[in-house]
Amino acid sequence: MTTGTMTTTTTRDRPVRVERRHHLAGTWQLVRLALRRDRIVLPIWVLVLGLMASAGAGAYETLYPTQAERESLTAVMANNPSVSLIYGPAYDLSTAGGFTAWRYGTLVATFLALACIFTMTRHTRQEEDTGRHELLASAVVGRYAALTASVIVAGLGSLATGLLITVSLMGAGLPAAGSVAFGASTALVGFVFIGIAAIAVQLAEYSRTANGIASAVLGAAFIVRAVGDASADGSWLSWLSPIGWATRVRAFADERWWVLALLVAAAVVLTGAGYFLLPKRDVGMSLIPARPGPAAAAPGLRSPFALAWRLHRGALIGWTVGFALMGAMYGSLAAGIGDIIGDSEQSRQMFERLGGADALVDAFIGMTALMVAMIASLYAVQSTLRMRAEESAVRVEPLLATRVSRLGWAASHLVFPLLGTALLLAVAGFCTGLLHGLRVGDVGGQLPSVLGATMAQLPAVWVVAGLAVALFGFLPKAATAAWAVAAAFVLLSMFGPILQLNQAVLNVSPFQHVPNLPAAEFTATPLVWLTVLAVAFTGAGLAAFRRRDIG
């Protein structure tokens, strides 16, 4: 496609003002194209994220009808670090609004950020990867058009989510100020990550890498605020994270409006940086130029697994480092839990009733293990779907036209969702156990116990991987639904209990069946069952993959 370059050459000869406008030429068509391509996904995430909070707000009155219950909720939850770790700080649990903002604020913002990242890369970098962008670029599309169109589409999604949150919360009878603060802070987190993705797509060479960079920033933002929210003396850490800012707007608890300005400023600066970096690279290339590779393959590159290792290596290393950091941070927090809880007389009583310091620490470790496992299940989905990505990119066919069998090829990839997840859990469990052990001066006792509690989650993670394999085998075109399955399990385990959902519904999530170690008694039976299920799903998926058409 030489026409793309021709277009740019001709614009160079024109006066600057014309050039500006020319650089945005075709934006509107690209926006319409993107909206058309996302016509199902975009409304889904807007609806789910926009209505989640108001659904929770509605439940509050039923779940905690009396003043006494609300006070006890505050006592148990508000100062409990293992809870703040996930949900963020609780400012006011005595009102439906305060409860909703606490329970859903962090999570909705995180998921919205993720949706924005994926939307941004899909319409920028991925278009370049597939060569579709060149096709469009040849049809008089300006240099900044694709980036602008993605910003507009992802921005519209964020805006719509924020508006829906505000309107639905007000509709549920909550105060207008808090509803606006909640909606605005959530939408603005979306905008901040639109900016981060705008930078990532310039730095990375492939959409996969761009997603990785931006998601890693999001993960870091989440963990930094988790540590800040859960520790007594490190709360300043939360001020380093855009997600931390969103909770510090304090929706429904004496709103601090000026914090919104931080989010606006960050979004503007980051997006601007993306625009600044864009002209510094060529279409289809990254800012960091690709280095040439070896002229011949190393002797080891001779099996499907050797290839799979090359393809999964980068992501696995990234995830492993992330899990090590996460584990280390949780481990260093665990012992301090009693200190934080002992602030007020009321919480001290609560604390005794809950079984004292040891029980609280155990609960914290159990919660950590669950968190780690749920995040590991996302890696399981990502690494399983790599098979589908390879298939869609028509890179499987040349391989299957050699003596590599279908099962051999699939097995080479499945090493990662099956054993890679084991590695991630082990690393996280080891780091948590080691740091916790060091703090309480009992590495020999704590390390195996924490590691065991974490590893016990592995069969549940495998079930998620097995379901992803089954989707890949039976419904390859819908394989990405595996993300929805994983998200549903995570949401069920996180919100199911507090919404007092029916046990039968809760039991759908595999994480529900893992014994809550180290507090609970260890029982092998559920783990065996989960493993059997995982094997059955994987086996069925592979059998289907063997008999279906490739492509």
Add this chain to the structure above:
Amino acid sequence: MDNAISVTGLHKSFGRTKALDGLDLSVATGEVHGFLGPNGSGKSTTVRVLLGLLHADRGTVRLLGGDPWRDAANLHRRLAYVPGDVNLWPNLSGGEVIDLLGRLRGGLDQKRRAELVERFELDPRKKGRTYSKGNRQKVAIVAALASRVELLIMDEPTAGLDPLMEATFQETIQEEREQGRTVLLSSHILAEVEALCDRVSIIRNGRTVETGTLAQLRHLTRTSISAELAGPPNGLSTLENVHDLKVEGNHVRFDVETAALDRVLKQLTEVGVRSLTSQPPTLEELFLRHYTDDRAVARK
């Protein structure tokens, strides 16, 4: 002689799209067989059935004496495949891809590899997308030709090659033929087909419309004749094999099916011929007729 590939009555549908509708194809061992047809006629689909990537709905398929669906991995040791659209792994260099595919196929001839890399002027150190389309194609061609296999299955291998590289490609295929390899070559480049293929099969709408040597196919087409006669022509219009007859006084112009040429010329010499020009069918005309003309299908 054995057939390396024999396909009869092959059917394959994708949902409501009928991609293959009773296709027949036989490729004798040791021949270079051209596989032609308009866009969307089912060439790639056939190739993918032959490779065991797609499951045929109906029909029999034999490849190197085996069933490509059941014995895929075993048969694949003996063949190499060049896809029409080569997608390389972004983080692997071209050289790595050549070696990997060769090894997965069961070994590759290092001397031949080096020679091919040289002849195709390929830089094996570049990675994935940094190759141009033609160079990606070359990576796949070198990977296939550097393996010592019996059968080469190539789906539009030269789409994107420049004329020089096209010539190199034709040379290498000639060498493969001399070595006794069988080649199934799907192509839209008629000069390439003419230069390389012993026999061709032309398909249309998922069905084989013609198969044979190029000489045989030429025989089925028409020659254009323009002649100045001694007197008014008679009886020409009643001849079955004459088409598009135009008479202006003593001057006639018409197309005649090559098989009936002799009989028609006799008719002309009876009247007396003053001057005559004849134009043999070009390959382009031959294919265009098959690609566009429904009569070609009807005649079968």
